[in-house]
Amino acid sequence: MTKKSEIKLLGTVASPFVNRVQFVLNLKSIEYEYIEENLAYKSELLLTSNPVHKKVPVLIHANKPPICESLIIIEYLDEIKPDVHRILPSDPLERADNRFWANYIDNKFFPLYEEMRVTPGKEGKDAIKKGIIEGSVLLEEAFIKFSRGKTYFGGDDVGYLDVVLGCFIAWTKFIEKNNEFKVFDEVRTPRLVEWVKRIWSHEAVKDVIPGNEVLVNFYMMLQKYRPPRAV
């Protein structure tokens, strides 16, 4: 019997943006009801909750209107329960740095994965690989700066950037396998390689990370509804 929760999360298990919200909900011990959406056949609830973007994740808290966009949801959760596992640091400059890098990851780095999928031909894909590798070096430098010698971007424990980047690990492993290259590599990004292992097994997210079969199915759906560009 499931407890009727004050918080509902509309999501899809393959989405890293949904995963990161779940990661934060778990870290903060916030109970929630999870509703799985089939993105090929969006539910009435999703379409009315997010008429602007029609995307997941969508968070519905009690009888308030829905909140959309994963980074905005995360800051909202941090503000309604600030005393349990603070996600963003309290210092304004550190917050600004964290937000800057989250924007880089979401707007510059991760979109390259989708570019890889839709770009035809070896030459095109190689150019994207190069971009992803350059990005990984920037992220390694960012990790060194934020972690200050500790285990996570957030220091001793998981913080904002761990949540933001950490939920892309499953898709990272997927494109590495599909394209025969390494996004994170022991020589180029040694600290991130260690970090990936730690996040992958973190109790607040390990049950939320999708398995390979889920990703394969989602990938097939993307190939069908948003086919790669013609050569």
Next chain:
Amino acid sequence: MAGDKVKLLGFWGSPFALRVEWALRLKGVEYEYVEEDLSNKSPMLLQYNPLYKKVPVLVHNGKPIMESLVIIEYIDETWKNRPLLPIDPFERATSRFWAKFVDDKFVPLIIKMSSSTREQKDKVAEEAREVLKTLESSLNQNKPFYGGKILGFMDIAVAWIGIWAPMLEKIIDIKLLDEEYMPLLNTWFRDVLEVLVIKECIPPLDKLLAHYKDYYDRFMATKSN
């Protein structure tokens, strides 16, 4: 705060630098404005923002902060007088959502408006109007500003459209801010841009028009070659 050194690296024609200035002025923060020549970027800009090499950059006591909305939140959190974001977490989430919506949806369309054919331009303008209509739907008829009676985050994040849209309409010969279909939006922008602190740092509109028209003409000329 005494002893604070605040510098803003900007470009007079940038709406993103402008909205940071609005935030600083509403808070009464003293700052040094440094004009960047974007065709010849200063070593200082390249040092502070090596990743994107873009303005605006806020430098506070030697530490750089980049990305205009990130800067505005930084300003709000550092100088706690006269809050820009609302106090309630849900209202904060809503303000952030609409600001991000405009940046993510409207800005790329402006860039696409330099498309080659008339039909493409009209199509992009139609998409842009849809975005503005969605923004219109978020406005409350009874409140002059988004946050209520005083200017807030959302107003300063978005009001640049009230300047740039009319200008683009003239340059590209399209309709964006349709008074008939977006009455609340038009009234809202007019009210925000009338506030003295906002008005006094808007660049001269004829200079802005000439600058963007020149940029557009040169860009279109390269496309037809």
